[in-house]
Amino acid sequence: MSRSDIIQAAAQIFRKKGFHATSMQDIANAVKLQKASIYHHVESKQEILFTILEDALNLLIGDMRAVVDSDLKPKEKLRLAMQVYVGRLTGDADLATVLLLEYRNLEKKLRTRHSVRRDRYEALWRKIIEEGVDQGVFRSVDISIATFAIMGVQNWMITWYREGGRLSALELSDNFSELFLSGLLVEK
Amino acid sequence: MSRSDIIQAAAQIFRKKGFHATSMQDIANAVKLQKASIYHHVESKQEILFTILEDALNLLIGDMRAVVDSDLKPKEKLRLAMQVYVGRLTGDADLATVLLLEYRNLEKKLRTRHSVRRDRYEALWRKIIEEGVDQGVFRSVDISIATFAIMGVQNWMITWYREGGRLSALELSDNFSELFLSGLLVEK
DNA sequence: GTTGAACTACCGACCGGTCGGTAGGGAAAA
DNA sequence: TTTTCCCTACCGACCGGTCGGTAGTTCAAC
Numbered sequence: 001m002s003r004s005d006i007i008q009a010a011a012q013i014f015r016k017k018g019f020h021a022t023s024m025q026d027i028a029n030a031v032k033l034q035k036a037s038i039y040h041h042v043e044s045k046q047e048i049l050f051t052i053l054e055d056a057l058n059l060l061i062g063d064m065r066a067v068v069d070s071d072l073k074p075k076e077k078l079r080l081a082m083q084v085y086v087g088r089l090t091g092d093a094d095l096a097t098v099l100l101l102e103y104r105n106l107e108k109k110l111r112t113r114h115s116v117r118r119d120r121y122e123a124l125w126r127k128i129i130e131e132g133v134d135q136g137v138f139r140s141v142d143i144s145i146a147t148f149a150i151m152g153v154q155n156w157m158i159t160w161y162r163e164g165g166r167l168s169a170l171e172l173s174d175n176f177s178e179l180f181l182s183g184l185l186v187e188k
Numbered sequence: 189m190s191r192s193d194i195i196q197a198a199a200q201i202f203r204k205k206g207f208h209a210t211s212m213q214d215i216a217n218a219v220k221l222q223k224a225s226i227y228h229h230v231e232s233k234q235e236i237l238f239t240i241l242e243d244a245l246n247l248l249i250g251d252m253r254a255v256v257d258s259d260l261k262p263k264e265k266l267r268l269a270m271q272v273y274v275g276r277l278t279g280d281a282d283l284a285t286v287l288l289l290e291y292r293n294l295e296k297k298l299r300t301r302h303s304v305r306r307d308r309y310e311a312l313w314r315k316i317i318e319e320g321v322d323q324g325v326f327r328s329v330d331i332s333i334a335t336f337a338i339m340g341v342q343n344w345m346i347t348w349y350r351e352g353g354r355l356s357a358l359e360l361s362d363n364f365s366e367l368f369l370s371g372l373l374v375e376k
Numbered sequence: 377g378t379t380g381a382a383c384t385a386c387c388g389a390c391c392g393g394t395c396g397g398t399a400g401g402g403a404a405a406a
Numbered sequence: 407t408t409t410t411c412c413c414t415a416c417c418g419a420c421c422g423g424t425c426g427g428t429a430g431t432t433c434a435a436c
Contacts, residue, residue, distance in 0.1 A: 039392095
Protein backbone atom coordinates (compact mmCIF):
# COMPACT_ATOMS: atom_id res chain seq x y z
CA MET A 1 0.00 0.00 0.00
CA SER A 2 1.57 3.25 -1.07
CA ARG A 3 0.77 6.88 -0.53
CA SER A 4 -0.35 7.31 -4.11
CA ASP A 5 -2.78 4.39 -3.78
CA ILE A 6 -4.46 6.27 -0.96
CA ILE A 7 -4.50 9.55 -2.89
CA GLN A 8 -6.04 7.87 -5.89
CA ALA A 9 -8.68 6.06 -3.89
CA ALA A 10 -9.51 9.31 -2.16
CA ALA A 11 -9.91 11.12 -5.47
CA GLN A 12 -12.40 8.51 -6.56
CA ILE A 13 -14.50 8.85 -3.42
CA PHE A 14 -14.21 12.63 -3.31
CA ARG A 15 -15.56 12.71 -6.81
CA LYS A 16 -18.52 10.53 -6.01
CA LYS A 17 -19.50 11.93 -2.63
CA GLY A 18 -17.69 15.23 -2.36
CA PHE A 19 -14.87 16.13 0.03
CA HIS A 20 -16.90 16.86 3.14
CA ALA A 21 -19.21 13.92 2.69
CA THR A 22 -16.21 11.60 2.50
CA SER A 23 -14.85 10.37 5.81
CA MET A 24 -11.38 9.11 6.49
CA GLN A 25 -13.10 5.84 7.29
CA ASP A 26 -14.45 5.72 3.74
CA ILE A 27 -10.94 6.12 2.39
CA ALA A 28 -9.58 3.53 4.79
CA ASN A 29 -12.21 1.02 3.69
CA ALA A 30 -11.36 1.60 0.05
CA VAL A 31 -7.69 0.74 0.56
CA LYS A 32 -8.46 -1.96 3.16
CA LEU A 33 -6.55 -0.33 5.99
CA GLN A 34 -7.52 0.89 9.41
CA LYS A 35 -8.23 4.57 9.57
CA ALA A 36 -5.25 5.15 11.85
CA SER A 37 -2.91 3.51 9.36
CA ILE A 38 -3.71 6.11 6.77
CA TYR A 39 -2.07 8.73 8.91
CA HIS A 40 1.17 6.87 8.51
CA HIS A 41 1.14 7.89 4.85
CA VAL A 42 -0.56 11.27 4.85
CA GLU A 43 -0.68 14.20 7.22
CA SER A 44 -4.35 15.05 7.09
CA LYS A 45 -7.49 14.99 5.01
CA GLN A 46 -6.64 18.47 3.79
CA GLU A 47 -3.25 17.30 2.60
CA ILE A 48 -4.87 14.56 0.55
CA LEU A 49 -7.09 17.07 -1.21
CA PHE A 50 -4.22 19.46 -1.78
CA THR A 51 -2.05 16.72 -3.28
CA ILE A 52 -4.80 15.67 -5.67
CA LEU A 53 -5.21 19.24 -6.86
CA GLU A 54 -1.49 19.86 -7.26
CA ASP A 55 -0.94 16.66 -9.21
CA ALA A 56 -3.81 17.40 -11.55
CA LEU A 57 -2.75 20.96 -12.16
CA ASN A 58 0.88 20.03 -12.79
CA LEU A 59 -0.24 17.65 -15.47
CA LEU A 60 -2.36 20.28 -17.16
CA ILE A 61 0.29 22.97 -17.01
CA GLY A 62 2.77 20.63 -18.66
CA ASP A 63 0.30 19.89 -21.44
CA MET A 64 -0.43 23.52 -22.02
CA ARG A 65 3.13 24.76 -22.08
CA ALA A 66 3.88 22.34 -24.88
CA VAL A 67 1.01 23.69 -26.92
CA VAL A 68 1.73 27.36 -26.28
CA ASP A 69 5.45 26.97 -27.02
CA SER A 70 4.80 25.10 -30.26
CA ASP A 71 5.07 26.97 -33.54
CA LEU A 72 1.52 26.26 -34.63
CA LYS A 73 -0.78 29.04 -35.74
CA PRO A 74 -3.21 30.37 -33.08
CA LYS A 75 -6.16 28.61 -34.69
CA GLU A 76 -4.35 25.26 -34.56
CA LYS A 77 -3.04 25.95 -31.08
CA LEU A 78 -6.56 26.46 -29.85
CA ARG A 79 -7.77 23.32 -31.54
CA LEU A 80 -4.92 21.25 -30.13
CA ALA A 81 -5.19 22.72 -26.64
CA MET A 82 -8.85 21.78 -26.55
CA GLN A 83 -8.13 18.29 -27.79
CA VAL A 84 -5.57 17.75 -25.07
CA TYR A 85 -7.63 19.32 -22.29
CA VAL A 86 -10.83 17.48 -23.15
CA GLY A 87 -8.74 14.34 -23.34
CA ARG A 88 -7.56 14.88 -19.78
CA LEU A 89 -11.01 15.75 -18.43
CA THR A 90 -12.55 12.65 -19.94
CA GLY A 91 -9.55 10.42 -19.36
CA ASP A 92 -9.27 10.91 -15.63
CA ALA A 93 -12.67 12.04 -14.50
CA ASP A 94 -11.87 11.57 -10.82
CA LEU A 95 -8.94 13.93 -10.88
CA ALA A 96 -10.79 16.41 -13.09
CA THR A 97 -13.93 16.59 -11.01
CA VAL A 98 -12.06 17.04 -7.77
CA LEU A 99 -9.82 19.68 -9.35
CA LEU A 100 -12.69 21.77 -10.63
CA LEU A 101 -15.26 21.27 -7.89
CA GLU A 102 -13.57 20.54 -4.62
CA TYR A 103 -10.80 23.12 -4.43
CA ARG A 104 -13.35 25.24 -2.60
CA ASN A 105 -12.94 22.95 0.37
CA LEU A 106 -9.26 23.67 0.83
CA GLU A 107 -8.55 25.70 3.91
CA LYS A 108 -7.70 29.28 3.11
CA LYS A 109 -3.92 29.11 3.03
CA LEU A 110 -3.76 26.10 0.74
CA ARG A 111 -6.54 27.46 -1.43
CA THR A 112 -4.68 30.69 -2.02
CA ARG A 113 -1.56 28.77 -2.98
CA HIS A 114 -3.58 26.67 -5.38
CA SER A 115 -5.42 29.60 -6.91
CA VAL A 116 -2.18 31.27 -7.88
CA ARG A 117 -1.12 28.23 -9.84
CA ARG A 118 -4.51 27.81 -11.44
CA ASP A 119 -4.46 31.43 -12.59
CA ARG A 120 -1.08 30.76 -14.14
CA TYR A 121 -2.64 27.88 -16.03
CA GLU A 122 -5.53 29.93 -17.31
CA ALA A 123 -3.11 32.62 -18.44
CA LEU A 124 -1.73 30.12 -20.93
CA TRP A 125 -5.14 29.83 -22.56
CA ARG A 126 -5.43 33.59 -22.57
CA LYS A 127 -2.11 33.80 -24.38
CA ILE A 128 -3.37 31.75 -27.30
CA ILE A 129 -6.36 33.99 -27.79
CA GLU A 130 -4.26 37.13 -27.46
CA GLU A 131 -1.93 35.80 -30.11
CA GLY A 132 -4.83 35.18 -32.47
CA VAL A 133 -6.22 38.65 -31.98
CA ASP A 134 -2.79 40.27 -32.39
CA GLN A 135 -2.20 38.40 -35.64
CA GLY A 136 -5.61 39.43 -36.92
CA VAL A 137 -6.96 35.91 -37.36
CA PHE A 138 -9.33 36.25 -34.40
CA ARG A 139 -11.80 39.08 -34.12
CA SER A 140 -10.95 41.63 -31.45
CA VAL A 141 -13.11 40.04 -28.78
CA ASP A 142 -12.78 40.70 -25.07
CA ILE A 143 -9.89 38.42 -24.22
CA SER A 144 -10.91 37.70 -20.62
CA ILE A 145 -14.46 36.86 -21.60
CA ALA A 146 -13.34 34.61 -24.42
CA THR A 147 -10.98 32.78 -22.08
CA PHE A 148 -13.68 32.29 -19.47
CA ALA A 149 -16.03 31.08 -22.17
CA ILE A 150 -13.60 28.51 -23.51
CA MET A 151 -12.72 27.25 -20.04
CA GLY A 152 -16.39 27.16 -19.11
CA VAL A 153 -17.52 25.02 -22.01
CA GLN A 154 -14.85 22.47 -21.32
CA ASN A 155 -14.97 22.50 -17.54
CA TRP A 156 -18.71 22.06 -17.51
CA MET A 157 -18.18 18.74 -19.24
CA ILE A 158 -17.48 17.13 -15.89
CA THR A 159 -21.15 17.53 -15.06
CA TRP A 160 -22.51 15.69 -18.08
CA TYR A 161 -19.78 13.60 -19.70
CA ARG A 162 -20.12 9.85 -19.23
CA GLU A 163 -17.67 7.31 -20.53
CA GLY A 164 -18.94 5.31 -23.46
CA GLY A 165 -21.25 8.04 -24.68
CA ARG A 166 -22.23 8.75 -28.26
CA LEU A 167 -19.12 10.78 -29.09
CA SER A 168 -15.44 10.21 -28.38
CA ALA A 169 -13.33 12.76 -26.55
CA LEU A 170 -11.75 13.80 -29.82
CA GLU A 171 -15.11 14.29 -31.50
CA LEU A 172 -16.28 16.35 -28.56
CA SER A 173 -13.29 18.65 -28.58
CA ASP A 174 -13.49 19.11 -32.34
CA ASN A 175 -17.14 20.04 -32.05
CA PHE A 176 -16.25 22.57 -29.38
CA SER A 177 -13.40 24.19 -31.27
CA GLU A 178 -15.43 24.35 -34.46
CA LEU A 179 -18.22 26.03 -32.53
CA PHE A 180 -15.84 28.57 -31.02
CA LEU A 181 -13.98 29.31 -34.21
CA SER A 182 -16.87 29.55 -36.66
CA GLY A 183 -19.89 30.29 -34.46
CA LEU A 184 -23.47 29.19 -34.93
CA LEU A 185 -24.52 31.46 -37.78
CA VAL A 186 -24.21 30.37 -41.40
CA GLU A 187 -21.87 32.41 -43.59
CA LYS A 188 -23.24 35.80 -44.45
CA MET B 189 -39.26 34.46 11.28
CA SER B 190 -40.71 32.64 8.26
CA ARG B 191 -39.81 29.49 6.45
CA SER B 192 -38.52 31.39 3.46
CA ASP B 193 -36.21 33.44 5.69
CA ILE B 194 -34.60 30.20 6.78
CA ILE B 195 -34.37 28.87 3.22
CA GLN B 196 -32.78 32.07 2.02
CA ALA B 197 -30.27 32.18 4.85
CA ALA B 198 -29.40 28.56 4.18
CA ALA B 199 -28.83 29.25 0.50
CA GLN B 200 -26.38 31.96 1.42
CA ILE B 201 -24.39 29.72 3.74
CA PHE B 202 -24.58 26.69 1.42
CA ARG B 203 -23.07 28.84 -1.29
CA LYS B 204 -20.21 30.03 0.86
CA LYS B 205 -19.34 26.80 2.66
CA GLY B 206 -21.06 24.08 0.69
CA PHE B 207 -23.94 21.89 1.83
CA HIS B 208 -22.04 19.35 3.88
CA ALA B 209 -19.78 21.91 5.50
CA THR B 210 -22.83 23.84 6.66
CA SER B 211 -24.36 22.73 9.94
CA MET B 212 -27.90 23.30 11.09
CA GLN B 213 -26.27 25.32 13.87
CA ASP B 214 -24.81 27.66 11.25
CA ILE B 215 -28.25 28.21 9.77
CA ALA B 216 -29.77 28.70 13.21
CA ASN B 217 -27.18 31.33 14.07
CA ALA B 218 -27.86 33.18 10.83
CA VAL B 219 -31.56 33.54 11.60
CA LYS B 220 -30.97 34.00 15.35
CA LEU B 221 -32.90 30.93 16.43
CA GLN B 222 -32.01 27.86 18.37
CA LYS B 223 -31.16 24.91 16.18
CA ALA B 224 -34.19 22.97 17.40
CA SER B 225 -36.52 25.83 16.51
CA ILE B 226 -35.61 25.49 12.88
CA TYR B 227 -37.24 22.09 12.81
CA HIS B 228 -40.52 23.78 13.52
CA HIS B 229 -40.34 25.30 10.02
CA VAL B 230 -38.54 22.68 7.98
CA GLU B 231 -38.43 18.91 7.96
CA SER B 232 -34.75 18.29 7.49
CA LYS B 233 -31.55 19.65 6.05
CA GLN B 234 -32.25 17.71 2.88
CA GLU B 235 -35.63 19.39 2.54
CA ILE B 236 -34.01 22.81 2.76
CA LEU B 237 -31.66 21.97 -0.07
CA PHE B 238 -34.43 20.50 -2.17
CA THR B 239 -36.62 23.57 -1.69
CA ILE B 240 -33.81 25.88 -2.74
CA LEU B 241 -33.25 23.87 -5.91
CA GLU B 242 -36.95 23.68 -6.78
CA ASP B 243 -37.50 27.39 -6.28
CA ALA B 244 -34.51 28.29 -8.40
CA LEU B 245 -35.46 25.95 -11.19
CA ASN B 246 -39.08 27.11 -11.25
CA LEU B 247 -37.91 30.65 -11.74
CA LEU B 248 -35.67 29.66 -14.63
CA ILE B 249 -38.27 27.52 -16.34
CA GLY B 250 -40.71 30.42 -16.22
CA ASP B 251 -38.14 32.72 -17.78
CA MET B 252 -37.33 30.29 -20.50
CA ARG B 253 -40.87 29.42 -21.49
CA ALA B 254 -41.54 33.09 -22.15
CA VAL B 255 -38.56 33.30 -24.45
CA VAL B 256 -39.24 30.07 -26.31
CA ASP B 257 -42.92 30.90 -26.79
CA SER B 258 -42.18 34.39 -28.09
CA ASP B 259 -42.26 35.05 -31.82
CA LEU B 260 -38.67 36.24 -32.05
CA LYS B 261 -36.27 34.77 -34.57
CA PRO B 262 -33.95 32.03 -33.25
CA LYS B 263 -30.98 34.36 -33.26
CA GLU B 264 -32.82 36.88 -31.10
CA LYS B 265 -34.29 34.16 -28.92
CA LEU B 266 -30.81 32.91 -28.13
CA ARG B 267 -29.58 36.40 -27.39
CA LEU B 268 -32.53 37.14 -25.12
CA ALA B 269 -32.37 33.79 -23.35
CA MET B 270 -28.73 34.39 -22.52
CA GLN B 271 -29.47 37.90 -21.30
CA VAL B 272 -32.16 36.61 -18.97
CA TYR B 273 -30.20 33.61 -17.73
CA VAL B 274 -26.99 35.53 -17.10
CA GLY B 275 -29.13 38.11 -15.36
CA ARG B 276 -30.44 35.45 -12.99
CA LEU B 277 -27.06 33.88 -12.36
CA THR B 278 -25.49 37.20 -11.49
CA GLY B 279 -28.56 38.63 -9.78
CA ASP B 280 -28.99 35.86 -7.23
CA ALA B 281 -25.63 34.24 -6.92
CA ASP B 282 -26.59 32.28 -3.81
CA LEU B 283 -29.45 30.51 -5.49
CA ALA B 284 -27.45 29.97 -8.67
CA THR B 285 -24.42 28.47 -7.01
CA VAL B 286 -26.44 26.10 -4.89
CA LEU B 287 -28.54 25.07 -7.87
CA LEU B 288 -25.56 24.25 -10.04
CA LEU B 289 -23.11 22.89 -7.50
CA GLU B 290 -24.95 21.42 -4.56
CA TYR B 291 -27.65 19.33 -6.20
CA ARG B 292 -25.13 16.51 -6.03
CA ASN B 293 -25.70 16.37 -2.30
CA LEU B 294 -29.36 15.55 -2.57
CA GLU B 295 -30.15 12.03 -1.53
CA LYS B 296 -30.86 9.79 -4.46
CA LYS B 297 -34.64 9.98 -4.58
CA LEU B 298 -34.81 13.75 -4.44
CA ARG B 299 -31.90 14.09 -6.84
CA THR B 300 -33.66 11.97 -9.44
CA ARG B 301 -36.79 14.07 -9.11
CA HIS B 302 -34.74 17.22 -9.53
CA SER B 303 -32.79 15.92 -12.48
CA VAL B 304 -35.97 15.30 -14.43
CA ARG B 305 -37.04 18.88 -14.06
CA ARG B 306 -33.57 20.21 -14.88
CA ASP B 307 -33.53 18.15 -18.07
CA ARG B 308 -36.85 19.68 -19.00
CA TYR B 309 -35.29 23.09 -18.55
CA GLU B 310 -32.31 22.29 -20.72
CA ALA B 311 -34.64 20.95 -23.39
CA LEU B 312 -35.97 24.49 -23.78
CA TRP B 313 -32.50 25.71 -24.72
CA ARG B 314 -32.16 22.81 -27.10
CA LYS B 315 -35.38 23.85 -28.78
CA ILE B 316 -34.03 27.28 -29.67
CA ILE B 317 -30.99 25.81 -31.34
CA GLU B 318 -33.04 23.20 -33.17
CA GLU B 319 -35.29 25.94 -34.46
CA GLY B 320 -32.32 27.88 -35.77
CA VAL B 321 -30.89 24.88 -37.53
CA ASP B 322 -34.26 23.95 -39.03
CA GLN B 323 -34.75 27.45 -40.37
CA GLY B 324 -31.29 27.42 -41.88
CA VAL B 325 -29.95 30.40 -39.91
CA PHE B 326 -27.71 28.23 -37.74
CA ARG B 327 -25.20 25.83 -39.22
CA SER B 328 -26.12 22.17 -38.81
CA VAL B 329 -24.11 21.67 -35.66
CA ASP B 330 -24.58 18.79 -33.22
CA ILE B 331 -27.55 20.05 -31.24
CA SER B 332 -26.69 18.31 -27.98
CA ILE B 333 -23.12 19.53 -28.03
CA ALA B 334 -24.14 23.08 -28.83
CA THR B 335 -26.64 23.04 -25.98
CA PHE B 336 -24.06 21.70 -23.54
CA ALA B 337 -21.63 24.33 -24.73
CA ILE B 338 -24.02 27.20 -24.23
CA MET B 339 -25.07 25.97 -20.82
CA GLY B 340 -21.46 25.41 -19.88
CA VAL B 341 -20.23 28.87 -20.69
CA GLN B 342 -22.97 30.45 -18.67
CA ASN B 343 -23.03 28.02 -15.77
CA TRP B 344 -19.28 28.27 -15.30
CA MET B 345 -19.77 31.97 -14.55
CA ILE B 346 -20.66 31.09 -10.98
CA THR B 347 -17.01 30.19 -10.42
CA TRP B 348 -15.58 33.51 -11.54
CA TYR B 349 -18.26 36.19 -11.59
CA ARG B 350 -18.01 38.77 -8.83
CA GLU B 351 -20.43 41.61 -8.34
CA GLY B 352 -19.04 45.01 -9.27
CA GLY B 353 -16.65 43.61 -11.84
CA ARG B 354 -15.51 45.33 -15.00
CA LEU B 355 -18.55 44.35 -17.06
CA SER B 356 -22.26 44.40 -16.31
CA ALA B 357 -24.42 41.30 -16.61
CA LEU B 358 -25.83 42.60 -19.86
CA GLU B 359 -22.39 43.22 -21.31
CA LEU B 360 -21.33 39.75 -20.29
CA SER B 361 -24.28 38.02 -21.91
CA ASP B 362 -23.91 40.07 -25.10
CA ASN B 363 -20.26 39.10 -25.29
CA PHE B 364 -21.23 35.47 -24.87
CA SER B 365 -23.97 35.47 -27.49
CA GLU B 366 -21.80 37.34 -29.96
CA LEU B 367 -19.08 34.78 -29.42
CA PHE B 368 -21.46 31.90 -29.97
CA LEU B 369 -23.18 33.37 -32.97
CA SER B 370 -20.17 34.69 -34.89
CA GLY B 371 -17.25 32.69 -33.53
CA LEU B 372 -13.67 33.78 -33.04
CA LEU B 373 -12.45 33.82 -36.63
CA VAL B 374 -12.61 36.97 -38.74
CA GLU B 375 -14.81 36.78 -41.84
CA LYS B 376 -13.30 34.72 -44.59
C1' DG C 377 -57.88 27.58 26.38
C1' DT C 378 -55.93 26.62 22.22
C1' DT C 379 -52.31 27.25 19.15
C1' DG C 380 -47.88 28.28 17.08
C1' DA C 381 -43.32 29.55 17.73
C1' DA C 382 -39.85 29.54 20.31
C1' DC C 383 -36.86 27.49 24.03
C1' DT C 384 -33.51 24.15 26.99
C1' DA C 385 -31.66 19.89 27.24
C1' DC C 386 -30.42 15.95 25.33
C1' DC C 387 -29.61 11.75 22.09
C1' DG C 388 -26.74 8.22 19.48
C1' DA C 389 -23.69 8.28 15.73
C1' DC C 390 -19.92 9.77 13.71
C1' DC C 391 -16.16 13.02 12.82
C1' DG C 392 -10.81 13.86 12.13
C1' DG C 393 -7.11 12.71 14.50
C1' DT C 394 -3.83 10.49 18.18
C1' DC C 395 -2.21 7.01 21.24
C1' DG C 396 0.81 3.10 22.60
C1' DG C 397 1.98 -0.94 20.80
C1' DT C 398 3.51 -4.77 17.55
C1' DA C 399 4.70 -7.91 13.52
C1' DG C 400 8.23 -8.68 10.55
C1' DG C 401 12.11 -7.92 7.54
C1' DG C 402 16.77 -6.12 6.56
C1' DA C 403 21.16 -4.59 8.18
C1' DA C 404 24.75 -4.39 11.39
C1' DA C 405 27.29 -6.37 15.21
C1' DA C 406 28.88 -10.53 17.66
C1' DT D 407 25.77 -17.77 11.64
C1' DT D 408 23.43 -16.03 15.03
C1' DT D 409 21.85 -12.23 17.66
C1' DT D 410 20.60 -7.58 18.24
C1' DC D 411 18.57 -3.57 16.72
C1' DC D 412 15.84 -0.49 14.20
C1' DC D 413 12.45 0.91 11.03
C1' DT D 414 8.32 0.66 8.20
C1' DA D 415 3.70 -0.48 8.04
C1' DC D 416 0.04 -1.34 10.41
C1' DC D 417 -3.36 -2.11 14.31
C1' DG D 418 -7.27 -1.54 18.10
C1' DA D 419 -8.77 1.65 21.28
C1' DC D 420 -9.75 5.93 22.26
C1' DC D 421 -10.01 11.31 22.35
C1' DG D 422 -12.81 15.73 22.43
C1' DG D 423 -15.95 17.60 19.64
C1' DT D 424 -19.77 18.09 16.33
C1' DC D 425 -23.32 16.24 13.65
C1' DG D 426 -28.59 15.99 12.40
C1' DG D 427 -32.38 15.39 14.86
C1' DT D 428 -35.88 14.78 19.01
C1' DA D 429 -38.50 15.36 23.45
C1' DG D 430 -40.72 18.07 26.35
C1' DT D 431 -41.73 22.73 27.96
C1' DT D 432 -42.71 27.70 28.21
C1' DC D 433 -45.07 31.69 26.76
C1' DA D 434 -47.34 35.24 24.24
C1' DA D 435 -51.19 36.15 20.97
C1' DC D 436 -55.66 35.42 19.66
